[in-house]
Amino acid sequence: MPSIPLSYNVRSIRVRWRTTLATVWGVGAVVAVFVMVMSLARGLKATYVQTGDPRNLLVLRSGSTAESSSQITREELARMKYLPGIERDAQGRPMFSPEIIVLIYLDRLNAEGGANVLVRGMGEMGLVVRPSVKLVEGRMFESGRRECVVSRRIANRFANCRIGDSFKAGKGEWTVVGLYEAERSAYESEIWADADEVRAAFGRDFYGSILLRPESEETAARVTKRIESDLALNARVLKETDYYSDQTRSAGPIQFMGGFLAAIMSIGAAFAAMNTMYAAVGARTREIGTLRVLGFKRRSIYLSFLLESVILSGVGGLLGCLASLPLNGVATGTFGWTTFAEIAFEFRITPELLGKGMIFALAMGILGGLLPARMAARKPVLDALKA
């Protein structure tokens, strides 16, 4: 069965450039909106997924689902610190960081209003158990001097967070002495200082959590069992990476919005494509008759028109993807429900997401092309020629 050459469709599309443009735009807009909103959800999720070291264990009070509601007393801390199975550094100190988080309210840099920002007090091994973190400017805080280091992202979004700046929080002023980066993880939404100073400044006589590094996988299981079965401890142990990946659910509402928008918009765009294709079939009735006389089968005509619709939407999809690309990597932030604080992240457009956008576009093309193509194929030859 001979098929109608593709160039026929391409030329036809060019002749009707006005309606073509509208359809291409419609499909492109749907794909762009879909990719943008989903990339927001992606970015937020990726931030949590990337946080934590798979070797680390996080100790919380049993029953607590978040660091902010967990409490670990100093007695409990002492009971855990020298447990066998915890990795030691070169000087023989256990890789064990007692931590406390508090929230402070900071003003945004270039906009009105402000947001809660998470301040993490950490032990002297805090950096050692987080090898993904790099100081990019200045130096690490020194304990006893009310100093802190700020993630570069937070410094870019909030006032008084540059090196040398200071801000008031709790009892006293904190001076920023360094900026850090943490491979785009959730740590990049935090400000770090010495745990005991934070406890003193915010009047907490307990710690919130403990981050520790066991010697190996096997010892991790032993350490976990040892801590959880200790009746004097009332603690639970989980992998640090599990703790953070659980928080990806906070991207749920954004994801829902993306799906909802894309679904409704794509139906609208499919209608528009259908309109264009019906008009195309109508305007080319005589051509269709001619094609039939030349010996092309109904099927070929059907496929040809369907293909034309798919080409239209494919071009639209490509343009939509292109239009969304500049957003990749743009920094933004929103409210994290788990921490009650600002979580900074960036739009993240992956090839997979673009692929999904294209599938969406092609689906719209097929949906919009099916009925008009059927109409074209069913036209009686003689009537078509007379038109």
Added chain:
Amino acid sequence: MTAAGFIMRNALRNKRRLLLTVLSVSLSLFLFATLQTALRELTEPQTNAEAALRVITRHRISVATVLPQKYLNRIRQVPGVEAVSQFTWLGGVYQDEKNFFPQFAVDPDTIFKIITEAKVDPLQRAAFERERTACIVGIKTMNRFGWKVGDRITLTSEIWNCSPELVIRGVYSGGIDESNLFFHHDYFDELMDGFGKTGAFWIKVRDEAAIQPVINAIDSSFRNSEAETKTETERAFQLGFISMFGNIQMLIGSISTVVVFTMLLVTASTMSMAIRERMREIAVLKVLGFRGSEIFGLILAESFGLALLGGIVGCGGARLLYSNLDIYTLTQGFFLKFEVTPHILASGLLLAGGLGVLSCLAPAWAGIRMSVLDGLKEVD
């Protein structure tokens, strides 16, 4: 044939196209109405007359930092203060993490003097005040979980280390937020081993003139103390919360723009299709002596009517749909309500009408400019 009849005939000559165009315009306007409503619910705190007389005292550092309970007595003595209650966000879930709704530990004897718009049966209120583990729940939450007065529920806090076991002694309705649960702050303190702290104080002020003096008096009285306070009106407090969401406003705004622009293009292309089909008829009309302005009027009316119809279906459909859906339950409490207000409805229709006018300008102009001869030569 009247002009209206002529326009109708023209619009209906291709029913399939009419249907598809109206549907795609109405879907766009449906989205527009949905986005604007979502934006409004998220960024414009709902207030009423009662809320105007409420102020909230919280810790200066952040809403998540607690204040000493003993501040209560000093706040109560500030002139202009009618009632004060402790107000602590429990952040608990009922059975499952999905079942999230707002719960607050409060002072049972004063809370309904502050949230005056919440109506409670006096007997239920008395029962609530008497019993240490009693709670009063908003009608929306009662319906959501199918609770009845007398039911026992256990909440597990995700913030505090406690799990209050409560018995429902009353239901309130009225006011903007009918989803809250209120229980005794004393009971919360007991669970927290004599906590002695509260998340915030909610205060009812005597009259409007007293608001600013009360705010100043409270904040200055705790200046340089162990926990400095920030007092603000309920509206300012809520706006502070909203600013934490970041640039969601910009996001929704830009999506709306894309939607509207797309809609414009689709309508414009349909109109130009419809007009180009009729070049010959337009020429005939001219021969018959119709002036350019009259022909333009005919085309404009058709395009305007078509877009407006789409607008009515889209915006009206959104209003109808959302007023019949239980958005509160569907979104698991994310949106308290989802009302397509008359204002949003009007701006949607205005937008639709404007689009109808704009989208026919270029094709109509081309039709009018064309010479009669060219028009008559045109073949369909």
